[in-house]
Amino acid sequence: MNKPLIYSAPMAGITDKPFRLILRKFTSQPVYTEMIGIATLFFNHPQTRKMIQISDEKNLIVQLVGIEEKYMVSAAKEAVFYGAKGIDINMGCPVKKLITNGSGASLMKNKEAACRLVEAVKKAVDIPVSVKTRTGWDEKSVNVLDFALALESAGADRVTIHGRTKAQGYAGDVNYDLIRAVKEQLHIPVIANGNIVDKETADFVFNQTKADGLMVGRGLLGRPWALNEMGETPFDSFLLSDLVLEHLDLMLSYYGMHGLMVARKHLAWYASGMEGKALFCNQVYAEKEVDKVQKIIKDFFNTKIRYQEKETR
Numbered sequence: 001m002n003k004p005l006i007y008s009a010p011m012a013g014i015t016d017k018p019f020r021l022i023l024r025k026f027t028s029q030p031v032y033t034e035m036i037g038i039a040t041l042f043f044n045h046p047q048t049r050k051m052i053q054i055s056d057e058k059n060l061i062v063q064l065v066g067i068e069e070k071y072m073v074s075a076a077k078e079a080v081f082y083g084a085k086g087i088d089i090n091m092g093c094p095v096k097k098l099i100t101n102g103s104g105a106s107l108m109k110n111k112e113a114a115c116r117l118v119e120a121v122k123k124a125v126d127i128p129v130s131v132k133t134r135t136g137w138d139e140k141s142v143n144v145l146d147f148a149l150a151l152e153s154a155g156a157d158r159v160t161i162h163g164r165t166k167a168q169g170y171a172g173d174v175n176y177d178l179i180r181a182v183k184e185q186l187h188i189p190v191i192a193n194g195n196i197v198d199k200e201t202a203d204f205v206f207n208q209t210k211a212d213g214l215m216v217g218r219g220l221l222g223r224p225w226a227l228n229e230m231g232e233t234p235f236d237s238f239l240l241s242d243l244v245l246e247h248l249d250l251m252l253s254y255y256g257m258h259g260l261m262v263a264r265k266h267l268a269w270y271a272s273g274m275e276g277k278a279l280f281c282n283q284v285y286a287e288k289e290v291d292k293v294q295k296i297i298k299d300f301f302n303t304k305i306r307y308q309e310k311e312t313r
């Protein structure tokens with residue numbers, strides 16, 4: 001049985017450059033950026049502009065979100081300029097601001113516009129163009145099979161399916177049977193996504209869907225090494241404090257002192273399930289000096305992480 005590829009999922013506010021560099025330690029597969037708004041990029045919003053400047057990272061897929069073909073093409077060309085290895089178009093995001101302008105998950109209700117976007121980007125760039133979508137808008141309009149077939153005809157090189165409807169958001173059952181049905185009908189690779197958190201769930205979803213790849217989102221929060229445990233050759237054991245301190249350093253270089261604030265959610269995720277988490281969070285959240293935060297981290301995460309040896313797939 002072929003082993004599926006394991007991808008880390010695009011996550012807004014999470015898969016920024018610092019976290020991607022941490023993920024990169026545990027995978028040789030492409031890593032996704034967070035979604036980048038094509039309109040704000042076109043109008044030179046400084047934060048969005050910073051997001052697409054990826055030239056010093058390797059093997060990245062840039063995820064774009066928006067509806068205007070002209071902006072989409074311009075953003076895709078810019079991503080290529082900065083060295084992207086693939087363009088992914090977001091057709092699954094349920095955020096209201098995106099829905100109301102017809103982008104994100106709204107594109108599932110507008111197959112023609114979705115296909116036009118894929119066609120336009122395919123014509124403009126020479127790198128693979130993929131789409132990330134859901135099973136449908138709501139339980140009354142589960143249309144991913146028809147939608148994915150149309151995207152394939154429009155030239156999409158790969159489709160990732162988060163096995164929930166837009167209405168479900170991020171909770172509730174994931175429809176793996178439907179992902180499998182899409183996989184059986186399409187000729188391009190299909191990636192399964194939703195509730196994969198470790199090797200067991202990865203094996204389960206692979207067996208259910210027979211997908212060409214699996215995508216992991218929330219399962220990597222505070223556990224980026226899980227990407228490696230699901231996919232590739234074992235990593236060497238490491239001290240958790242070394243990893244967390246490195247992540248903090250990357251955040252400080254990328255965001256400046258504001259990185260201390262941005263790091264908080266990651267620190268809480270790393271501490272998740274550990275004894276003394278509440279006290280640890282209180283201490284680091286109250287601290288404004290980097291060297292003191294580093295000392296608290298060093299003392300708290302004094303744990304060796306070892307590769308969890310499980311049966312190979």
Ligand SMILES: Cc1cc2nc3c(=O)[nH]c(=O)nc-3n(C[C@H](O)[C@H](O)[C@H](O)COP(=O)(O)O)c2cc1C
Binds near residue numbers: 092193196217
């Ligand atoms: C905080 C957060 C931000 C997300 N941002 C994006 C995004 O920018 N683009 C996207 O396609 N999906 C985004 N997603 C969806 C994830 O990529 C993924 O499809 C979803 O979390 C289900 O996978 P999981 O169960 O492994 O987390 C986001 C999810 C979360 C929780």
